[in-house]
């Protein structure tokens with residue numbers, strides 16, 4: 025059955041009627057002005073054609089200041105009236121901050137009898153938001169929840185996402201699978217960028233807790249004053265700015281799931297005592313509360329430092345260290361498992377090229393060779409960053425060592441034209457020649473040595489000398 029078309033009432037004001045006063049005996053703009061807390065109208069080019077006295081007061085504009093004809097965006101940079109003009113559609117209820125006061129605003133297009141948009145008008149209906157308090161409270165609560173959700177890092181990775189064929193990676197995966205079954209506290213030890221967070225997510229994913237939440241928090245990124253409320257939550261009224269219902273901490277948010285404490289060595293000593301109670305008693309006490317709450321979380325902690333040494337120096341609680349160190353798992357640096365580099369590169373290049381929608385770029389043989397020779401202080405994260413850089417910098421169809429930043433840490437050659445120490449000058453010239461030769465040969469050390477007329481061994485020795493400078 026064909027439904028009859030329902031005519032929607034047009035939601036706009038007819039400008040001709042408005043300006044000719046046909047809508048009322050009173051001047052139409054005066055009528056509008058009396059209905060609300062302020063109103064402003066613009067023409068089709070977004071210039072002000074009228075403003076009510078109350079609106080002037082609201083934005084602190086003197087009565088005699090001439091504003092007619094001025095582009096509205098010069099006066100109110102955040103105005104939404106241009107949008108209404110463009111779309112020809114009204115916005116009925118919007119919140120807008122004018123002079124630090126929240127206002128409820130309604131905006132309507134002004135149309136002529138043919139329906140052509142000739143301008144737009146904005147009405148401020150409320151400046152006292154007390155009557156809207158419940159709506160406002162709900163808005164604030166939802167906004168805060170959203171912010172908290174953003175802080176919760178969802179478990180996006182499974183153990184299969186850990187790339188590598190080396191015996192080290194295979195063993196790491198086996199250890200992680202066993203840890204996932206055991207539900208005990210795990211301590212991940214490894215340099216920056218070795219994949220500690222990735223592994224923590226993988227363990228959560230493979231555990232019976234995978235229906236719960238994975239909550240990650242980086243202790244190094246939190247100011248000390250916020251650690252307690254962030255981790256343990258805060259009772260209502262614990263300090264100003266806390267919601268009526270109090271605030272949940274990360275431990276509560278991870279209830280039933282896994283809490284990942286990254287850079288645990290940075291945790292302040294006072295908080296270490298509270299964390300110990302979580303591990304021993306499985307209970308927490310929110311900031312400003314004297315009530316204990318039971319929690320069921322699995323803790324995975326991680327550090328790139330030496331926790332044992334911190335214990336010996338009195339900077340980390342020994343009892344907490346032993347509680348965390350139940351199942352330590354070491355993640356080897358990339359330089360100890362270089363055989364994983366080709367596979368990692370293949371996966372990463374595919375991802376980068378897919379995401380950036382750029383044509384496929386391969387690595388030249390010399391670039392591959394350089395990747396295997398480099399020491400990778402930033403580990404897998406650095407590998408990813410260098411490949412991303414390579415994809416951006418490559419000029420031809422393949423990525424050269426220079427595109428990966430291979431020669432960045434060779435010192436810059438800056439020759440002083442004035443006579444100076446002969447030894448220094450010779451060294452600088454030598455550095456320049458080495459850098460130039462490597463760049464010309466795309467990083468191929470044998471070719472560079474040939475070009476310079478020295479042996480490969482001498483080239484290595486000179487390079488070492490340059491880096492030491």
Ligand SMILES: Nc1ncnc2c1ncn2[C@@H]1O[C@H](COP(=O)(O)OP(=O)(O)OP(=O)(O)O)[C@@H](O)[C@H]1O
Pocket residue numbers: 185186187188214215216217218219220221222223286328404405408
């Ligand atoms: N074996 C791997 N396979 C695939 N990607 C990896 C691997 N290891 C690390 N990565 C990637 O490298 C980046 C760094 O990993 P992650 O953040 O887990 O390291 P981290 O050890 O927690 O670093 P930090 O100590 O600096 O926080 C991430 O993008 C991660 O996905």
